[in-house]
Amino acid sequence: xKRFFLLSLLxxxxxxxxxxxxxSLVKFQKEGKYGFRDTAGHEIIPAQYESxxxxxxxxxxxxxxxxxxxxxxxxxxxxxxxxxxxVKGKYFFVSKKKKQGLLDSTGKEWVAPIYDEVKPEKExxxxxxxxxxxxxxxxxxxxxxxxxxDMISGVxxxxxxxxxxxxxxRADLKTGxxxxxxxxxxxxxxxxLAWVQVDRKFGFINEKGDVVIPVVYxxxxxFNEGLAPVGVSGKFGFIDMTNKEVIAAKYDNAIIFQNxxxxxxxxxxVGYVDKEGNETWxxxxxxxxx
Numbered sequence: 001x002k003r004f005f006l007l008s009l010l011x012x013x014x015x016x017x018x019x020x021x022x023x024s025l026v027k028f029q030k031e032g033k034y035g036f037r038d039t040a041g042h043e044i045i046p047a048q049y050e051s052x053x054x055x056x057x058x059x060x061x062x063x064x065x066x067x068x069x070x071x072x073x074x075x076x077x078x079x080x081x082x083x084x085x086x087v088k089g090k091y092f093f094v095s096k097k098k099k100q101g102l103l104d105s106t107g108k109e110w111v112a113p114i115y116d117e118v119k120p121e122k123e124x125x126x127x128x129x130x131x132x133x134x135x136x137x138x139x140x141x142x143x144x145x146x147x148x149x150d151m152i153s154g155v156x157x158x159x160x161x162x163x164x165x166x167x168x169x170r171a172d173l174k175t176g177x178x179x180x181x182x183x184x185x186x187x188x189x190x191x192x193l194a195w196v197q198v199d200r201k202f203g204f205i206n207e208k209g210d211v212v213i214p215v216v217y218x219x220x221x222x223f224n225e226g227l228a229p230v231g232v233s234g235k236f237g238f239i240d241m242t243n244k245e246v247i248a249a250k251y252d253n254a255i256i257f258q259n260x261x262x263x264x265x266x267x268x269x270v271g272y273v274d275k276e277g278n279e280t281w282x283x284x285x286x287x288x289x290x
Contacts, residue, residue: 025055025073036060036071045075058105059092061085068094070107078107091120102126110141121155125173136160136173144176157188170194179209191223193241204228213243221256227275229254229262238262247273 025036025044035047036055049071053061059070062077068085069078070092082094092103094113101113102120110126111118117129124139128147135147145152145162153161158173162181169181170189180186180196186205187195193204196215203215204223219231227238227246237249238257247254251273253265261272261280271281 025060027052027054027060034062044073045071053087056087057090057092059087059107061087070103072105072107076107078103082113089120093118110139111137112141115147123155123158123173125155127152136171138173144173145171145178159188161186179207180205187222191226191241193223193228195220195222195228202230212241213239221254224257225260227257227262229256236264246275247277 024039026039027034028037028043028047030047033047034049034052035043036045036052037043049062049064050066051063052071055073059072061068062071062080062085064080067080068082069080070085071077078092078094082096083098084095086093092105092107094101094103094109096113099113100111100115100118101109102111102118104110111128115128115130119127119129121127121136125144126137128135128137128143130147132150133147134145134149134152135143136145136152138144145160149162149164150166151163152171155173160171160173162169162171162178164181166184167181168183168186169178170186171178179194183196183198185197189207192207193212194207195202196205196211198215200218201215202217202220203211204213204220206212217230217232218234219229219236221229223241226240229236230239230249231254232249234252235249236251236254237245238247238254240246247262251264251266255263255265257263261274264271264273264279269281270283271279273279
């Protein structure tokens with residue numbers, strides 16, 4: 001992060017109208033130093049900083065004795081030991097020796113400033129970058145995936161896709177275990193199975209990484225209630241977890257099996273089919289997953 005950006009942020013006098021009381025603290029200057037008052041004019045944080053940014057999400061980036069950190073509305077602060085500090089979104093970034101890190105809402109280091117790039121992700125994780133390779137850190141700062149991957153997807157249900165040399169695996173961020181690694185794509189695990197793609201064909205693996213349903217289908221969906229939609233040669237049906245065809249592949253599309261029946265399309269009509277093959281056609285179909 002360039003110093004120009006930092007100084008622009010720290011010296012900006014704009015007051016943000018956040019509803020939270022912490023974000024309503026107003027910067028003031030006294031004898032060349034900066035502090036903060038509340039909206040009634042009461043001094044909350046004495047003028048002691050060489051420069052200061054606006055309060056955002058309960059904290060402000062400040063400079064003390066040539067170093068940067070964050071001060072919080074209760075007067076507590078992080079260490080002032082960083083080369084720069086800034087707020088982006090709801091996250092508190094710091095840098096040291098041109099490396100990035102993150103602080104938590106108490107000012108403690110969540111991600112130490114030892115990475116070339118840090119990006120907060122959903123569900124309390126952060127993506128880290130060293131050189132051109134990526135890894136993942138959890139909400140306690142523990143490295144779950146070492147930065148050894150060419151690319152990592154966004155977090156979904158505590159898992160990510162990891163790519164190396166254009167091949168894909170799925171990593172469980174709770175355990176750090178990577179399943180696969182030799183596939184073009186890997187879906188989420190549902191009912192203990194995840195679909196995989198190789199050369200435009202699909203099959204399923206279990207949580208050990210074993211292929212339990214051959215990679216022979218043109219299209220597939222996730223398992224739900226023990227059944228998954230599959231398509232071959234333009235026709236769709238449902239299979240069970242042993243690859244047995246439970247609902248014949250005769251539909252133009254099969255989307256998901258839920259509440260004891262599969263959502264299907266045929267000849268412009270939309271409806272449902274149960275495991276016995278009984279069909280019900282309707283003009284109104286709820287959103288899948290509802």
